[in-house]
Amino acid sequence: EDKVVQSPLSLVVHEGDTVTLNCSYEVTNFRSLLWYKQEKKAPTFLFMLTSSGIEKKSGRLSSILDKKELFSILNITATQTGDSAIYLCAVTSTDSWGKLQFGAGTQVVVTP
Amino acid sequence: DVKVTQSSRYLVKRTGEKVFLECVQDMDHENMFWYRQDPGLGLRLIYFSYDVKMKEKGDIPEGYSVSREKKERFSLILESASTNQTSMYLCASRDSGSSYEQYFGPGTRLTVT
Numbered sequence: 687e688d689k690v691v692q693s694p695l696s697l698v699v700h701e702g703d704t705v706t707l708n709c710s711y712e713v714t715n716f717r718s719l720l721w722y723k724q725e726k727k728a729p730t731f732l733f734m735l736t737s738s739g740i741e742k743k744s745g746r747l748s749s750i751l752d753k754k755e756l757f758s759i760l761n762i763t764a765t766q767t768g769d770s771a772i773y774l775c776a777v778t779s780t781d782s783w784g785k786l787q788f789g790a791g792t793q794v795v796v797t798p
Numbered sequence: 799d800v801k802v803t804q805s806s807r808y809l810v811k812r813t814g815e816k817v818f819l820e821c822v823q824d825m826d827h828e829n830m831f832w833y834r835q836d837p838g839l840g841l842r843l844i845y846f847s848y849d850v851k852m853k854e855k856g857d858i859p860e861g862y863s864v865s866r867e868k869k870e871r872f873s874l875i876l877e878s879a880s881t882n883q884t885s886m887y888l889c890a891s892r893d894s895g896s897s898y899e900q901y902f903g904p905g906t907r908l909t910v911t
Contacts, residue, residue, distance in 0.1 A: 729888070785846060
């Protein structure tokens with residue numbers, strides 16, 4: 687059975703700290719891993735990772751995939767209160783009609 | 799910009815009622831999805847549709863049905879609402895090309911009393 691596990695489930699940090707979120711997966715015929723950010727509304731897309739070892743970067747956020755060890759990390763540097771959100775990891779496979787299998791999410795709270 | 803809209807942000811229904819949740823997307827996407835989101839469980843797929851009138855069960859379809867009569871609209875139906883269907887319901891759509899990015903609506907928080 688396919689599985690996506692995120693850790694930690696929640697964390698509280700101070701503004702300016704660096705945060706590292708983990709996502710490990712077991713999925714048959716893996717195709718891609720996606721990261722979303724969810725504030726009090728619709729999840730918004732951050733990154734899609736398909737190839738191992740290639741870092742994707744957007745401002746203070748970056749992510750990388752390790753297809754050998756079956757995990758991805760999402761880094762947030764110099765955190766701001768606006769980074770407070772649930773971060774969702776999802777995977778898709780080649781034979782799934784684009785269905786996403788989500789992890790439980792990591793709740794990040796950034797305090798001033 | 800892709801826009802996915804859902805008919806209600808908040809809904810309160812009684813046990814046994816038939817409930818309709820509507821989702822509309824404006825980007826001519828082939829694929830549409832219904833998820834429910836519960837604390838500690840993440841998003842779980844209820845049903846998806848890869849084309850008009852086509853539907854497939856997701857991971858937790860029991861107690862739900864769907865309808866897709868037009869490409870832009872995907873409806874989730876709770877035939878007889880129960881308290882364990884109290885949840886946040888999220889609709890998403892996706893173009894059937896090579897990007898797996900799904901675009902989400904704002905969600906409907908359904909409470910069944």
